[in-house]
Amino acid sequence: MTQINTLEQVDFAQNNLEKHSVNVHKFGGSSLATPECIERVISIIRQHCQLNDIIVVSANGKTTDLLLSLHQLALSGELLDTSLALLKEQQSALIFALLNADNASRLAGELEQDINQLVAWLSDNPLAFESDILALGEVWSARLLSALLNERICRSYYLDARDFLVINNARECRVDNPVSQANLANSRQGQKLAVITGFICKDQAGNSCTLGRNGSDYSATILASLLSAKNVTLWTDVDGIYSADPRVVPAARKLHRLPNAVARELGRLGNPVLHKKTLQPLTDDFSGTGSHLHVASSFDTKAAATEIGEFGQIARQELSVTHLNDLLLVSCEALKGSVAADVIAELSPVYSDKKQGQLVILASQQQALTNALAVLGAEVIFTPVSLIAAVGYQVALRLDIYGRFKRALKNDRVLRFVNSKQEHSIIALLPQETTPELLNKVHHEIVKDARHLGLVVAGLGNIGQRFLELLPAQLARVPALENVHLVGLVSSKKALIHTDGLDVSSALADFSEQATDYTNQDLVSWLKHHPYDEMILVDITPSEAFSFLYDEFFDLGIHVIGANKWAASASTDTYRALKNKAGKSGSLWLGNTTVGAGLPVNYALDDLIYSGDQITEISGVFSGTLSWLFEHYDAQKPFSVLLKEALAQGITEPDPREDLSGRDVQRKLLILARAAGFELSLEDINCQNLVPESLQGLSTEAFLQQADALDGYFEQQYRQAKEQQACIRYIARFSLEQGKVKAGVSLEVLARDDAFANLTPCDNIFQIKSHWYRDNPLIIRGPGAGRDVTAGGLHSDLVKACRQLVNKQHQVTLKGIN
Known part of the structure; x- marks a missing residue:
């Protein structure tokens, strides 16, 4: 969801914002529930939105529930005063908590007019004005957010979706795209950020309608289709879509990318965030833009969103488990005929089998189906059922997943296993409720190895x-x-x-x-x-x-x-x-x-420290280059000649002074000391530079030309050691004695039988002393450089x-x- 110019730069880039593609941002009721929530929304808009983007809003908090409660009270003839007072108090509190005095006074006056209109509707004919009553929540939410944007960020206006969004009827909610698109184009205002009501629209006769529960999500994707938006972001109270309902399955993992077809199947089969209508405008997009849908949390903007769109093979490997309770298995001979097509179009059942004359519907749809079949005089049998489903791209064709799904349910009563027509789900119909225990068991079996x-x-x-x-x-x-x-x-x-x-x-x-x-x-x-x-x-x-x-x-x-x-x-x-x-x-x-x-020296230190041991000394030959040089050097040929041979074989760095300076060994000793739990810096480690000052400032070419200046020093060191029946090696040493740390890297004279004196050229050796390895140190020895061992060491870390x-x-x- 990278934005080219966000409203944080509006003062500098306002004239360019109209050139960029439109993005739609929808904020749900929980994201707008309190002044604190709305402040977060303002921050999100500032950071993520462009001036030509569209903001879609739900009603604040539980406003729609309160309006619905008022409607029910009016229908039953009960008193409305208490609920009306609470509604007005909640809306007024938001207005005066967020807006300056002038704007708060203006919106409070408009709210008062709306409350008076609401009272008239409730008193006159609440049934006829149900959609108008429920629409007030979105109108208040959009009006408040637009006023706040005008105060805080940029010029803004709000649009009542009923001014442009036309559907065929409240039952099917099919959008008249050409008419709605033209109306929207005429309604938009340039160089202002639009805040648009979700959930509400009008039918072809001009009557107010709603798009059903969670209709604001549907509104957002409808707008994305009408405007050919690049992205739609649903800012909600969860940070994405999960492999199961995370409130029920603690081990659920976030699904970062979902193919459209899989997301639609999840919405159809009970995912708590996705709803089946939400994706329809994007997947049936008449504009052909292929918008992507993002589900993000307004409470945790740093959390990666779930993205829904068209992706490649990796996203298609995602698996999830969903469930639905309160279902009915409907059996009726009449459903074997042409009636079935009409009923399916009307109710969109979870599952249908025309040959068997069976449907699976929501329990809440029972009355509607009974009414539809009553005219036929056919006997109808309703059996309570639930379902649990494995959902993934063409999962019904993946025999391994199918087998695991069946095995997970082998000890449970299953009426039947069925596949969705699109093959993106495997469904088990159960004669009993799907319990949290069962959902967790199936999720463990299906999703256990799907982490990417x-x-x-x-x-x-x-x-x-x-x-x-x-x-x-x-x-x-x-x-x-x-x-x-x-x-x-x-x-x-x-x-x-x-x-x-x-x-x-x-x-x-x-x-x-x-x-x-x-x-x-x-x-x-x-x-x-x-x-x-x-x-x-x-x-x-x-x-x-x-x-x-x-x-x-x-x-x-x-x-x-x-x-x-x-x-x-x-x-x-x-x-x-x-x-x-x-x-x-x-x-x-x-x-x-x-x-x-690839030597496991860091692993060894980690293991000792985590096990409770105390490191007291680390020493050894840490440079493969210096190991090779001093294992080969015998003063028979000048040191500079040997150095150039090593350079030609690729054993040294392109500039051999990098090796001879000791800095690389010094850094390695620092890394190991820190791994052993000591807080050191490079300055705490004495470092003997084997390159004389006269050669340190030269170019690489000049240094190599004058490298014979090294010969006298190394010949002298070698012959003095030989007189003592000893040898020279470049050694790193770190020790802890009586609470004092001593560390350094330097050329040392060692006895011929010293552990550091007899290495295969290029080998490293690490000696570790600790409380447990005090008298007999732990020694790790082997190649300290090389393509295979280093690459192998990286693979070892990757596996770990x-x-x-x-x-x-x-x-x-x-x-x-x-």
């Missing part, structure tokens, strides 16, 4: 390419990665993001052909609106600038697997802030490959992250309901 994890890989160099080469086989054989979808590849300048997933077998080739330029904020913006249960970003870049984005990633709840050392070795304040933010948002931050490539995330539950936002 998005994966973005940043950094497509040597290691990044190897990571992607290994990915197809990993996805195929590791169960924890079953629902991982590669959705993005990012290099330093180009990106390829595909919400519906990239083909992992051709991802690099597709990147070469399709990637486009991007900015970091482009990436953050996409991640902000990603449609997955969780998003994992694998950072294989060497970029400090890219690590600065971690703060925003963690803000968004993005999980980071990093081979990038910059963030993990940042300043103490920055590192602490990142850790705190990741913890607060629930983001995982794994970085085993920041030290030791997925295992932690598979059962993660998000707090469901149900402000208005709870």
Whole structure:
């Protein structure tokens, strides 16, 4: 739902707003119930709306219920005074709490006139004026919000939908699109934000009508169709559509993207948020624009909305379970004939079988069906039933899901299993009520493995390419990665993001052909609106600038697997802030490959710390490059010659001074010390730079030309060590002694039998001492660099992250309901 220009920029971009596509924003009654709620709505409009957008409103809070109660009281001849006083008091309280004195006085006067008219309708002929009476709630809500927008944000006006929206009749509520579209075009005012009443309209004879309960949602999608709107957002009291009613099924998960056909089936079969008419104008859109519907929470605007539209294969894998109680199975011989078609058109039954002469209808429709069949004199049998259904794209054709659904109900009484005509649901008709226990059981069996994890890989160099080469086989054989979808590849300048997933077998080739330029904020913006249960970003870049984005990633709840050392070795304040933010948002931050490539040194430290041990010392050879150099150096050839050989073989960095400076080892020691629970900064770690000052400021080319200046120092160090039957190695050491921390990296003289002295060239070795490993240290040794081991280490972190995330539950936002 990214907006190009929102009302926050209206003073700067007002003349350009009309050029952008229209979006419709609908606010439900719970979103407008109190002054505090309306203040939130004002903030949402400021942040998310353009001047040419449409705002559709329901009546404030329970206003419609109160008006309906007044109508019922009038029909029964009971006194109205108390309810009328309460109605007026509630509306007046909203007006005077929100508006300035002049506007409050004006709206209060208009409210007084409306109350007088209401009294006249109730006294005269309440039955004839039912729709006019119920329409008052939306009129008051739209009038108040428009006045408030005029005060706070921009010029605004409100429209009574009865001035333009025409339907054929109150029973079918079929919109006369050409007439309504022309009327709406004539009613709109330029350079003003329109607030339009939901729920109400007029028929072709000009009589007031309502669109039924939850009709404001239907109004919003009707307007989207009439205006060829790009998006419709239903701002409501829940933060999306769930795989089951989250009030009943605590394990329900949000469905981030739903195909239109699946959403319509959910609405038809009892989803508590979607209603069957809501989607009809979008899926039967005569304008052909293909609008997308979003369901978002006005109580939690940071929560990702559910989007409904046309999507690819990943969205089509979504599954959910819904149910309906208070149903009737109708059996009648007359329903085998042509009568069935008329009844189906009239009542839209949940299920019909013309061959058997059976329908399943809502219990509330019993009288209407009885009246329709009475003229035929046919015997009708009504049997109370309920239904429970598995809903998903062509789910009836997915034999595995069908089997699991039946197995989940094997110990329950089921009258029959039936498929919807569109094959998007499997329905079980039950002779008893669907209980919460049954709903939870079926949901567990059907939806347990449907969690979708998005994966973005940043950094497509040597290691990044190897990571992607290994990915197809990993996805195929590791169960924890079953629902991982590669959705993005990012290099330093180009990106390829595909919400519906990239083909992992051709991802690099597709990147070469399709990637486009991007900015970091482009990436953050996409991640902000990603449609997955969780998003994992694998950072294989060497970029400090890219690590600065971690703060925003963690803000968004993005999980980071990093081979990038910059963030993990940042300043103490920055590192602490990142850790705190990741913890607060629930983001995982794994970085085993920041030290030791794929060696499990970080895992070992984590395990010891979480188990209650206390680390007292970490030491070893942490640089594969320096390991190779000093395992090979024997003073038979100059050190500079050996260094250039290592450079030619790709063992050193392009500028070997990066290795010889010790900074990389210093950062690795800092990362491990922090992992062990100590708060250090780089400045706390002494670092011996093996490059003399005279060579430090030169260009790489000049340094290599003068590298023989290194030879004398290293030959001297080697020969002095040899005289002691010892050797030289570049060692990192951290220790805790009597409460004092000591840390440094430097060239040391070691005995020939020292654990650090006899390594396979390029190997790393890590020695860990703790209370448990005091006398016999824990040693981890192996390749500290290399394409396969580093890429493998990243895959190890990915599997670990997925295992932690598979059962993660998000707090469901149900402000208005709870």
